[in-house]
Amino acid sequence: MNARLEEKLEQLPARPGVYLYHGADDAVLYVGKAKSLRSRVRSYFQPGARHAPRTERLLREICDLEVLVVDTEREALILEANLIKKHLPRFNVILRDDKQFPYLKLTAGDTYPRVTLVRQARLDSSTYYGPFTPASIARRSLKLIPKIFRVATCNENFDGKRRPCLYYYLDQCLAPCAGKTDPEEYGAAVRDARLFLEGRHHELKTVLKDRMRESSERMEYERAGRYRDTIRTLDALGVRQHMSSVGLEKQDYLAWYREGGSIALQLFQMREGKIQGRREFAFEEVDGEDAPFLAAVLAQYYFEVEPPPEIYVMSWPEDREIMEGWLGERSGSRVRLKIPVRGIKKRFLDLVLKNARLAFENRFRSGHDREAEILEALAELLDMDQPPYRIECFDISNIQGTDAVASMVVWEAGKPSRKDYRSYNIRSVQGPDDFASMAEAVTRRYRRLISEDKRLPDLVIIDGGAGQLGAAVTAAAKVGLPMMKIISLAKRDEEIFTTAGKEPIRLDKSTPVLQLVQRIRDEAHRFAVTRHRARRKKRTLRSGLTDIPGVGPATARKLLKAFGSLRDVKAAATEELAVVVGAKLAARIREHYRS
Numbered sequence: 001m002n003a004r005l006e007e008k009l010e011q012l013p014a015r016p017g018v019y020l021y022h023g024a025d026d027a028v029l030y031v032g033k034a035k036s037l038r039s040r041v042r043s044y045f046q047p048g049a050r051h052a053p054r055t056e057r058l059l060r061e062i063c064d065l066e067v068l069v070v071d072t073e074r075e076a077l078i079l080e081a082n083l084i085k086k087h088l089p090r091f092n093v094i095l096r097d098d099k100q101f102p103y104l105k106l107t108a109g110d111t112y113p114r115v116t117l118v119r120q121a122r123l124d125s126s127t128y129y130g131p132f133t134p135a136s137i138a139r140r141s142l143k144l145i146p147k148i149f150r151v152a153t154c155n156e157n158f159d160g161k162r163r164p165c166l167y168y169y170l171d172q173c174l175a176p177c178a179g180k181t182d183p184e185e186y187g188a189a190v191r192d193a194r195l196f197l198e199g200r201h202h203e204l205k206t207v208l209k210d211r212m213r214e215s216s217e218r219m220e221y222e223r224a225g226r227y228r229d230t231i232r233t234l235d236a237l238g239v240r241q242h243m244s245s246v247g248l249e250k251q252d253y254l255a256w257y258r259e260g261g262s263i264a265l266q267l268f269q270m271r272e273g274k275i276q277g278r279r280e281f282a283f284e285e286v287d288g289e290d291a292p293f294l295a296a297v298l299a300q301y302y303f304e305v306e307p308p309p310e311i312y313v314m315s316w317p318e319d320r321e322i323m324e325g326w327l328g329e330r331s332g333s334r335v336r337l338k339i340p341v342r343g344i345k346k347r348f349l350d351l352v353l354k355n356a357r358l359a360f361e362n363r364f365r366s367g368h369d370r371e372a373e374i375l376e377a378l379a380e381l382l383d384m385d386q387p388p389y390r391i392e393c394f395d396i397s398n399i400q401g402t403d404a405v406a407s408m409v410v411w412e413a414g415k416p417s418r419k420d421y422r423s424y425n426i427r428s429v430q431g432p433d434d435f436a437s438m439a440e441a442v443t444r445r446y447r448r449l450i451s452e453d454k455r456l457p458d459l460v461i462i463d464g465g466a467g468q469l470g471a472a473v474t475a476a477a478k479v480g481l482p483m484m485k486i487i488s489l490a491k492r493d494e495e496i497f498t499t500a501g502k503e504p505i506r507l508d509k510s511t512p513v514l515q516l517v518q519r520i521r522d523e524a525h526r527f528a529v530t531r532h533r534a535r536r537k538k539r540t541l542r543s544g545l546t547d548i549p550g551v552g553p554a555t556a557r558k559l560l561k562a563f564g565s566l567r568d569v570k571a572a573a574t575e576e577l578a579v580v581v582g583a584k585l586a587a588r589i590r591e592h593y594r595s
Contacts (some may be wrong), residue, residue, distance in 0.1 A: 002063065004064065005062070005063070005064060005065055008064075008065045008067075009041065009042055009045060009065070012037050012038040012041055012042065012067065013037055013038060013067075013069060014036045014037070014038040014039065015036065015037060015069050016033075016034065016035055016036070016037070016069070016070055016071070016072060016073050016075070016076045017033070017034060017037045017067055017068050017069040017070050017076055018031060018032070018033050018034075018067070018068045018070070018076055018079045018080050018083060019031070019032050019033075019034065019037060019040070019041050019065065019066070019067045019068075020065070020066040020067075020068075020083065020087075020089075021058065021062045021064075021065060021089075021091075022062070022063060022064040022065070022066065023061050023062070023063055024061070024063050026064070027090075028083075028087040028089045029058060029061055029062065029089055029090055029091050030058055030089050030090075030091040030092055031080055031083045031084050031087065031089050031092055032080065033076040033077055033079070033080040034076065035073055035076075037067050037069070041065065041067070044059060045059070052287035052288065053287075054091065054261070054285050054287045055091075055287055057091075058091045073319065073322050074322050074325055074329075077299060077319070077322055077323070077326050078326060080299065081299040081300055081303045082303070084296075084299075084300060085300065085303060092296070093283060093286060093293055093296040093297070093300075094300075095281055095296070095297055095300040095301055102117050102118065102119055102138045102139075103117070103118050103119075103128045103129060103138070104116070104117060104118075104128070104129045104138055104141060104142060104197060105117070105118045105126050105127070105128055105129075106126060106127040106128075106129070106190070106193070106194060106197065107126050108125040108126045108127060109125055110158070111158070111176075111183055112152065112158045112176035112181075112183070112186050113151075113190050114151065114152045114153060114154070114155075114158075115142065115145050115151055115152075115153050115193060115197075116142075116153060116155070117138055117139065117142050117383070127194070129197045129198070139385055141197070144196075144233075145193055145196075146167055146172040146173050147172050148192075148193075148196070148230050148233055149189045149190075149192050149193040149196070149230075150171070150172060150173050150174045150189055151173075151174070151186075151189050151190055151193045152173055152174070152176060152177070154167075154173075154177075156177040157177065158176040158177050159177070160176070160177070160178065160179030161178075161179070162177040162178050163178060164177070164178040164180060165177075168180060174186055174189060192204060192207065192208070195207070196234075201234050204234065205231055205234055205235075208227045208230055208231050208234075209227075209231065211223075211227050212224045212227035212228055212231070215227065250270065250308045250309060250310070251270045251308050251309070251310045251311070251312060252267060252268070252269055252270070252307070252308050252310075252311045252312070253267070253268045253270065253311075253312045253348060253349050253352045254266070254267050254294075254297070254298075254311065254312070254313050254314070254352070255313075255314055255349055255350075255352040255353035255355075255356050256290075256294075256314065256353075256356050257353065257356040257357040257359075257360045258286075258290070259360070259364075261283075261284060261285045261286045261287065262282075262283070262284050262285075262286075262360070262364050263282070263283040263284075263286055263293070263360075264280070264282050264283075264356050264357070264359040264360035264364070265280070265281045265282070265283070265297065265356060266279070266280055266281075266352050266353075266355045266356040266359060267279040267280075267281075267301070267352075268348075268352050268355075269308075270308075279301075280359055281297070282359070282360075282364075290314075290315050291315065291316060292317075292318045294313060294315065294316075294317040294318070295317040295318040295319060295323060298311075298317055298323055298327070299323070299326075302327055302330055303330075306330065306331055307327045307330055307331045307335045308331075308335070309331070309333065309334065309335060309336065310335075310336050310338060311327070311335065311336070311337050311338070312338050312339070312340055312345060312348075312349050313337060313338070313339060314339065314349070314353070315339065316337070316339070317337065320337060323337065324336065324337055371413065371414030371415070371516075372387065372413075372414065374414065374512045374513060374516050375387035375388060375389075375413075375414055375516075377512065377513050378459075378513045378516065378517070381496075381505065381507075381513055382459070382485065382487065382498065384458070384459070384485060386458075388457075388458035388459035388485075389412060389413060389458055390410065390411070390412050390455065390457045390458050390459075391410070391411040391412075391457060391458065391459045391460075391461060391520060392408055392409070392410050392411075392457040392459075392460050392461070393408070393409050393410075393411070393460070393461040393462070393463065393520045393521055393523070393524040394406060394407065394408050394438060394441055394442065394445075394460070394461070394462055394463065394472070394524060395407050395463035395521070395524040395525045395527075395528040396426075396434045396437045396438055396441070396463070396464075396528065397525075397528035397529050397531070397532035398426075398432060398437070398532060399532075399536070402536075403532055403535045403536040404425075404426035404429060404437050404532075405423055405424065405425060405426065405528055405531045405532040405535055406423065406424040406426060406437060406438070406440070406441030406528065407421070407422075407423050407424075407524050407525075407527040407528035407531055408421065408422045408423070408424070408441065408445055408524070409421050409520065409523050409524045409527050410457075411520050414516070416523060421527060422445070423527065423528070423531040424440070424441045424444055424445070425535060426440055426441070427440070428440050434464065434467075434468060435467050435468060435470075435471040436471070438462065438464070438468050438471045438472055438475075439471040439472065439474065439475040440475075442460075442471075442472045442475040442476055443475045443478065443479055446475075446476060446479050446481055446484075447479045450479060450480060450481075456481070456484065457484075458485065459485050459486075459487070460472065460476075460484060460485065460486040460487070461486075461487055461488065461489060461517060461520055461521060461524075462486065462487070462488035462489075463488070463489060463491070463521050463524055463525060464488050464489075464490060465488060465490040465495075465497060466488070466490075466497050466504075468488050469486065469487070469488035469497045472486050472488070473486050489518065489521050490504070493506070494506075494507075494509070494514065494518065496514075496517065545559060545560075545566065545569065548588065548589055548592045549588065550585050550588055551581075551585070551589070555581060555585070558580060558581070559577075559580060559581065562580045563576075563580075569589075570593050573590075574586050574587055574590045577589055577590065
């Protein structure tokens with residue numbers, strides 16, 4: 001300890017509060033709460049005290065101490081959760097699952113509201129539904145909105161002056177952009193969509209049955225048939241939802257599986273007797289007992305999510321009464337933490353525990369499932385409907401435009417498929433033009449796949465920035481694949497470009513998704529450089545030796561192996577050449593270079 005830290009330890013108050021340990025660069029290493037700051041903080045530095053390895057590493061890095069005094073332990077709990085969220089200290093248990101779950105946004109204040117998928121709910125006049133876990137539920141719901149209710153989900157300008165798109169002719173949009181509807185008709189459709197998004201299916205079906213009956217009485221049979229089909233769709237959705245029901249109310253269930261410092265935690269959300277969502281978290285190097293770990297999880301998770309009236313756990317968290325009081329404040333009504341011992345609630349918590357154990361196996365023991373998880377996260381990042389099974393990546397290699405080669409490598413199920421690698425000698429480009437070279441490679445690749453009716457990739461990665469991406473997208477559109485998902489990865493800042501004109505995606509270097517894209521890009525670069533060198537060597541060999549009558553590729557390789565380079569072959573005496581290729585051919589080689 002330094003003198004300043006020793007002095008602060010002596011002056012610690014015996015009051016509730018929060019303490020922050022700082023490192024050499026003043027970064028916050030750890031945030032903790034205490035009923036008595038004096039006794040809790042000083043316990044770390046008692047002579048002869050034995051700590052867990054992670055805590056020992058923390059103590060070696062502490063250079064300074066900061067304390068914040070509060071009036072109650074509950075205030076300390078709130079402040080600790082807030083500071084952990086703000087600083088993300090390296091030695092704290094941090095609750096994160098590397099996913100940003102989407103919301104469905106119903107715009108407000110518009111004459112013709114629309115439903116869109118967004119990644120973040122904002123404090124504005126629009127209504128947000130979610131977050132949806134998994135994200136595929138949000139995408140499926142968004143597809144149902146136009147099919148069932150004909151409410152727009154696009155970003156067109158609803159000025160009534162545009163031509164209607166294909167969805168209007170498929171009877172999946174009322175086309176406010178083309179003036180094909182009026183605010184009254186469209187407003188009724190939006191009200192129905194709102195009931196659907198709020199899960200009020202019974203109320204919605206009652207409304208639809210009344211409309212179906214009225215339409216039938218007016219002999220508007222086509223409209224009545226639409227209402228009938230909508231009711232059938234809602235009934236089918238209700239059957240699928242009922243399969244998840246176990247007869248429970250608004251509750252959360254938390255269970256975790258632990259081996260040493262590695263923990264996999266599952267949280268199931270029960271709402272109106274149905275499994276509404278599931279969250280999965282993983283932790284490494286967690287010291288100490290389960291009680292402080294669970295307290296940290298509860299504080300961080302419910303800091304942003306409204307707690308339900310009942311939360312079922314496997315064991316009690318640290319400071320249970322304080323935690324329940326704080327959760328009640330967050331909810332606005334009483335919240336109880338419970339440990340079920342029998343009955344359906346105990347069986348359901350056991351089911352959550354089984355999921356946690358399976359998640360532990362997948363994350364910490366199964367490489368295949370880890371790759372699947374990363375591919376799912378990549379699909380989330382790129383707003384894809386499903387994880388990309390087949391990924392193809394292109395790179396260009398040349399020296400000042402000479403011997404230009406494009407490489408194409410293939411990844412399937414998160415692993416390289418080397419038998420599918422291809423390379424393309426660039427033919428139509430003169431000089432160093434990577435954009436045109438990329439366009440040629442993409443054109444040749446996918447024109448052939450289309451002509452041979454072979455499988456197209458789920459995702460294409462281009463090595464380069466916005467320029468290379470634009471060239472590839474244009475080339476794909478020209479061969480008839482405008483819908484193909486294409487992104488690029490720029491080397492300088494490792495930015496992911498998705499659409500021309502949009503800001504690139506920037507990920508932390510340690511993000512598994514970025515590491516996967518980098519690994520695929522680097523493999524394409526390695527393969528491109530290898531094929532470029534082979535082409536350059538072949539050209540050098542041909543222009544330097546194989547132009548000599550009687551010297552073929554095998555003889556040229558023999559000469560290069562014996563003398564080391566083309567320059568040394570040219571400088572060799574006739575007698576030296578004769579040792580390798582014989583006197584007659586040696587004389588011919590010498591005469592060739594002399595002339």
